[in-house]
Amino acid sequence: MIRLTFLLVLTSLLSLQGFAQIDTERGHCGTHDEPLDRLKANIAYAKANPLQSRMTTWIPIRFHLIGETDGTNAVSTNNVLDMITSINVDFAPHNMQFFLDDTGGDVFDFTFSDQLYNETQNFQNFRISQKASNAITVYIPNNATPPGGTGNGVTLGYYSPRGDFLVFKKSEVNSNSATASHEIGHFLSLPHPFRGWDCATWTNTTNDEGFVTSPVTNTIANFCGFSAQIELVSRGSDGNCATAGDLFCDTQADYGVGFGWRNCNYTGGVQDATGTPLDPDENNFMGYFIGCNPYEFTPEQVAAMNADYLSVRRSFLRQTSPTSTEPVTERVSVISPADGGTTPFSNQATIDWEPVPNAEFYFVEVGDRRSLQSNNLIFDDVVASTSLTLNDLEGGEEYYYRIRPFSQASFGDRGSTMSFITGSVSGVSSQPEAVTSMTLFPNPTSIGGASTLKIDAAESGEITIVVRDLTGRVLATTKERVITGDNVIDMRNSVPSVKGTYTLSVSNAKGLSSKRFTVF
Numbered sequence: 001m002i003r004l005t006f007l008l009v010l011t012s013l014l015s016l017q018g019f020a021q022i023d024t025e026r027g028h029c030g031t032h033d034e035p036l037d038r039l040k041a042n043i044a045y046a047k048a049n050p051l052q053s054r055m056t057t058w059i060p061i062r063f064h065l066i067g068e069t070d071g072t073n074a075v076s077t078n079n080v081l082d083m084i085t086s087i088n089v090d091f092a093p094h095n096m097q098f099f100l101d102d103t104g105g106d107v108f109d110f111t112f113s114d115q116l117y118n119e120t121q122n123f124q125n126f127r128i129s130q131k132a133s134n135a136i137t138v139y140i141p142n143n144a145t146p147p148g149g150t151g152n153g154v155t156l157g158y159y160s161p162r163g164d165f166l167v168f169k170k171s172e173v174n175s176n177s178a179t180a181s182h183e184i185g186h187f188l189s190l191p192h193p194f195r196g197w198d199c200a201t202w203t204n205t206t207n208d209e210g211f212v213t214s215p216v217t218n219t220i221a222n223f224c225g226f227s228a229q230i231e232l233v234s235r236g237s238d239g240n241c242a243t244a245g246d247l248f249c250d251t252q253a254d255y256g257v258g259f260g261w262r263n264c265n266y267t268g269g270v271q272d273a274t275g276t277p278l279d280p281d282e283n284n285f286m287g288y289f290i291g292c293n294p295y296e297f298t299p300e301q302v303a304a305m306n307a308d309y310l311s312v313r314r315s316f317l318r319q320t321s322p323t324s325t326e327p328v329t330e331r332v333s334v335i336s337p338a339d340g341g342t343t344p345f346s347n348q349a350t351i352d353w354e355p356v357p358n359a360e361f362y363f364v365e366v367g368d369r370r371s372l373q374s375n376n377l378i379f380d381d382v383v384a385s386t387s388l389t390l391n392d393l394e395g396g397e398e399y400y401y402r403i404r405p406f407s408q409a410s411f412g413d414r415g416s417t418m419s420f421i422t423g424s425v426s427g428v429s430s431q432p433e434a435v436t437s438m439t440l441f442p443n444p445t446s447i448g449g450a451s452t453l454k455i456d457a458a459e460s461g462e463i464t465i466v467v468r469d470l471t472g473r474v475l476a477t478t479k480e481r482v483i484t485g486d487n488v489i490d491m492r493n494s495v496p497s498v499k500g501t502y503t504l505s506v507s508n509a510k511g512l513s514s515k516r517f518t519v520f
Contacts, residue, residue: 039189043247046303060101060135060320064109066116074110075140075170077363077382081411082175090181094302099322099409101135104500105469107361111444111518117142127163130520134319136187137165144169159186178295182285188305191246192286196221196228197256215271233276250298254280254287264292322409326358332403337420346395346426352387359405364388366401370417393422432511440504444518451491457482463508467494495519
């Protein structure tokens with residue numbers, strides 16, 4: 001599998017103690033290390049309990065997609081599904097696989113906030129409050145700048161030991177970036193092989209800040225505000241690989257020389273204190289050499305990750321399992337409308353398709369251009385049914401769509417793009433809005449917390465308020481009377497008691513209005 005990757009460099013802020021990755025073309029940030037107690041415990045456990053051949057370990061993961069306040073620009077679900085497919089390819093040799101947590105009946109969380117989307121403020125507390133209780137949590141905003149960080153937009157991703165979550169930059173979410181597997185390695189306790197050198201940039205044999213010359217005679221590296229013992233190249237009795245650098249003896253000594261190196265054969269000549277030239281692992285997932293596919297984890301790294309998964313700290317990852325691990329291999333077979341066919345009505349179309357074996361969900365995209373880019377979509381969402389009705393279409397127009405079947409553990413493919421043309425007869429009445437405007441706040445809201453619905457009604461009368469999950473199942477129904485103008489309704493008793501994303505609808509004799517909201 002040929003995959004591109006970015007040359008990355010670690011960063012973290014003291015307030016976050018987080019691992020981060022930076023595109024070297026655009027910036028370099030300092031590092032503050034996390035304590036090694038957890039890694040040392042994992043290494044000790046792995047040595048005392050050698051890995052045996054075993055069945056696949058399934059690890060739940062929860063993606064929180066962040067868009068702008070107007071409800072647009074969240075990362076494409078297709079890209080997320082492509083990325084988790086890629087992660088599973090990377091971890092398959094080690095019998096570790098990841099599946100989508102579906103707590104609350106849906107497989108993705110959404111938040112729409114300009115500030116969160118652009119990562120310009122300290123959102124540590126928000127992330128912690130939104131974190132899944134039984135899965136690895138991954139937040140995907142437009143930018144991944146850590147709280148307190150500078151150079152907005154340059155960080156590709158990071159792991160926060162304090163919050164115990166991951167953040168990926170939106171543009172990194174695809175099938176062609178190794179960022180995700182690298183960060184999951186951090187989540188499961190792995191440091192970089194060049195631990196201690198994260199803030200050192202080499203030019204030939206001399207650090208560009210003049211701190212170090214080659215051979216490196218220092219015993220301690222202290223470039224980022226923390227100290228780390230410098231690892232020797234030797235793996236013999238005179239070596240120190242078990243106590244220096246990343247503490248692994250099957251990863252080679254690396255002083256951060258991959259940062260800025262432009263190929264996969266290091267010949268820079270940097271020497272350790274004994275005068276031995278470095279021979280780093282250019283294709284290790286936790287290193288920074290660019291384009292050295294296929295990347296790999298070493299046996300000691302794998303053992304440490306498994307020990308971390310089995311630790312008390314990670315017990316929350318062992319509470320759930322996927323409904324099925326059978327693969328989703330078939331594409332969707334559409335019943336109607338026929339590809340390129342004409343629908344009966346001008347302003348409505350219903351797409352029906354056959355169930356796909358082992359599929360639990362379907363990601364549907366509909367747009368007015370074949371490219372199906374985010375800026376031309378009229379619908380993009382996950383549904384659990386095999387039918388979708390679209391309203392408020394234009395007569396005589398061609399619309400394009402594709403349907404991706406997937407499950408918690410198998411993620412299908414995007415399938416072929418199909419089309420239909422709307423007819424000229426307006427046989428279906430478009431649903432008018434029930435109220436002039438409606439706002440639910442706060443959104444996201446918390447379980448048991450205050451929740452208020454503000455409605456601007458064009459006329460007085462009775463309304464029906466319905467809360468549904470994303471499968472359409474009705475969870476709560478209430479009736480209220482409103483007056484013309486502003487109305488405030490307490491929704492505390494209607495907020496679901498399970499984290500997830502839901503739909504709130506208001507209906508009356510005039511029509512229907514709806515809004516999506518998130519419970520954390």
